């Protein structure tokens with residue numbers, strides 16, 4: 001199993017690694033360790049580069065889960081590295097950091113909507129700098145959107161730390177706050193659950209990468225809301 005640093009060290013941008021496996025049909029490379037995020041939970045996969053000491057560079061268009069490993073998808077029709085080669089794995093940090101700020105902003109939105117209105121999140125998606133969340137939020141109206149924006153920005157400005165933990169399944173299931181994010185839908189075979197806590201505001205089971213403190217997010221703007229039916233509502237935000 002490869003060492004996947006994105007889950008424990010979100011700020012590590014580059015790591016020295018060795019090629020473990022290459023798939024010439026799928027155009028993918030698996031390393032013994034990596035900093036690439038494979039996508040999931042609404043956060044897109046990282047892009048970046050693999051570099052050899054002799055100057056060869058491979059553009060990485062995406063990354064994806066391959067069992068417990070992370071496969072790097074090589075862009076273009078170039079010769080792939082070989083198993084055993086030493087490489088550095090280097091992510092597009094500007095894009096990744098924007099995704100970290102965006103992801104944390106979306107969790108702050110979830111935290112506020114749950115705390116102030118008791119509405120559960122049902123899904124979400126993001127790009128660097130903006131995203132959307134869907135809620136079971138029957139009472140949402142256009143007038144509420146401004147109040148939600150103000151409340152989220154107040155929480156971000158409160159300089160709340162973000163804490164990442166990996167908990168045994170039973171311990172995670174005992175946390176009432178986690179149940180609302182539909183943790184009970186996780187497959188039975190999963191023995192550990194990773195949690196992201198915006199201390200004092202929000203706690204979710206989550207696989208994504210986040211900033212260390214809400215001050216790094218800055219502030220957000222609500223750019224739209226839509227009714228996806230009587231109960232389901234969608235809120236769009238962007239980083240200011």
Ligand SMILES: [Zn+2]
Nearest residue numbers: 041103206208
């Ligand atoms: Zn998330």
